[in-house]
Amino acid sequence: MLLRYYLLLASQSLRQAPGITALVVVAMALGIGVSMTIFSTWHLMSADPIPEKSKQLFRVYIDSWNPESPFEGDPNKLPYDLTFRDTNAILGSGIPLREVAMNKSGFVVRPESAEIKAMYADALLTGRDFFAMFNVPFIYGGTWSKQDDKQASPVVVISQSLNDKLFAGANSVGKTLSLDNRSYTIVGVRGHWNPSLRFYDLENDFMKESDDIYGPFSLFAAYELKPNGNTRSWKREEINTYSDLLASEVIWPSVWVELVNKQQKQAYQQWLDAYVVEQKKLGRLQRPLNNQLKNVAEYMEYKEVIDNDTRVMLLIGFLFLLVCMVNTTGLLLARFLGKSPVVGIRRALGASRGQVILQHLVEVALVGALGGLLGLAMTLLGLELIKLLWPELQSFARLNPGLILMALGLSVTAALIAGFYPAWRVCRQAPAFYLKLK
Amino acid sequence: MLKMQNLRSVYRSDLVETHALRDVNLEVEAGEFIAVTGPSGSGKTTFLNIAGLLDTATSGDYFLEGQNVSQLKDNVRSKIRNEKIGFIFQSFNLIPELNIYENIEVPLRYRGFNGRQRRQRIVQAMELVGIASRSKHLPAQLSGGQQQRAAIARALSGEPRFLLADEPTGNLDSLMARQVMELLETINQQGTTVIMVTHDPELARRAKRNVQLLDGEVSDMQQPYAASLRAAQPPQTQQRTSV
Ligand SMILES: Nc1ncnc2c1ncn2[C@@H]1O[C@H](COP(=O)(O)OP(=O)(O)OP(=O)(O)O)[C@@H](O)[C@H]1O
């Protein structure tokens, strides 16, 4: 019952001193705006992109590097990708629920209609299970067949946006598409799928949008397609032909497996180790046995999606909030002490110290809520600024209901912390002390 | 009803110690009307603040209705102030941003009365002091006498057993002062114990009993109001002025 009274007093008090109220609200809003802009971006970058199965999707690592020196000179690191030989060899173990190899490529798309200009499109060549593994939706058709994977059939899945461009959004399944002057059959159209980052392929520009074209991984060898992205090797080898590349120690493709439980993971790890031990006998893979399966979170951590700069930014954001809070404390102290004769009167009339503190904290919480609302507006501005400065952060610079709630909660909490000392100060002395102040 | 024993109050700052009250012993019976007089700086306000639990004494004991209140916790002291004690100040001490109705409402809010209970008491108190038509006015919109009557209404609305007044007429002209004095007398006749600090000898004379403070000590005291009724009581319960 008294709480409602305090709320009434608080709103009266705020209206009574619009200047100080505005200053405090703006101070809190600035702190919230800056810290929440950075926090939101960080939060969405580090968020689990596929929470429903991130713990059962694993990227496969085999240490195929130079026996004399570790990958990038760092004994804690493993080669980011696999050799084509190893990729081919480890597929088909029969242990994982699903498994795919993948690598980026790209095509020049030549539309049938002369009105549409030829364009370059990014492609991901992978296995038919890619879509099921990473929960990729379809609007038309579906993935290609096992047979297509095996035979390297010229089939593709295209993105909704490419389908919009080429076919005005109509169902294009069964139509043909000319890619690098070869004709491919469209088997499916991928629906909207824009994970916050390309978590399945952080090797290249992981802020980039999802690919426009998907086709069987086997097309690389069949059509001698150029693998995009990093191709690295530790070994001096003569590579003159495409088969030289495929037989070399050059690393470029990667493999993801879906292992649904511990036993499956253990079995797969053993199988992988056995494969490497066997290769060692043949004189390859001479580095210490170190095969690893990294799930989505581990992979993101390993690839430092959140680097130290981002963490420092986050820290600066919250330090700024702290500065704003200190400022707020100063303003509230001046405001409350200025009104302390009234506190003396209220105390004389029967308000206890606790009741006076609570009354002031209600006022502070109200200011905090107002600061939070304005802070949200500032956060939206801040996020726009981030998009302007770093377009690649497009998909992270946004708010969701959780973040909005957090901004408001943070603002109220921060205001309460900032306001506690002033609220306490104003009734530290006996009531008589304040009654004399005038 | 109110008993002070060896009460001392010392204000300490880094440089000086001010003995505002030195060894005050006083007993007040229910229903008394006491005028406290004394020169400026003699400790009258300090005495009243301690009596009203607005401040604590440095040492000594203070009993209110038999309860030793010197060592009570803040929330208990606040509750006693709220329920048993009404204050009237020289400068009225109305809250400037609240209208008269809301000012009188303040102690009733802390008392936990609901809206209906508050309204009933506020209207009654305003009628008693004769400012019923001013409930929506802000303090600044009233004359000094009206403000003081509003303050009295606020002090009375909770039906306290004590009314403590610190120079209630100090800021009023003589006509208004007399009106306020009459109001206090009416209240006293209805059973409320009144302790009033005043500079005005005429007003002091109208009180049933006078207490004079001189340099922090009770220096002169007329025959206690109830002393004659208790002439047969043992000596230790008699009010004595210790020097
Ligand atoms: N907060 C304080 N700090 C230090 N000394 C104080 C304080 N309050 C009062 N005093 C001192 O205590 C003594 C008594 O003060 P008090 O206010 O009780 O006097 P008073 O009798 O009410 O005077 P007046 O008639 O002028 O109101 C004075 O000497 C005063 O200077």
Ligand SMILES: [Mg+2]
């Ligand atoms: Mg005084």
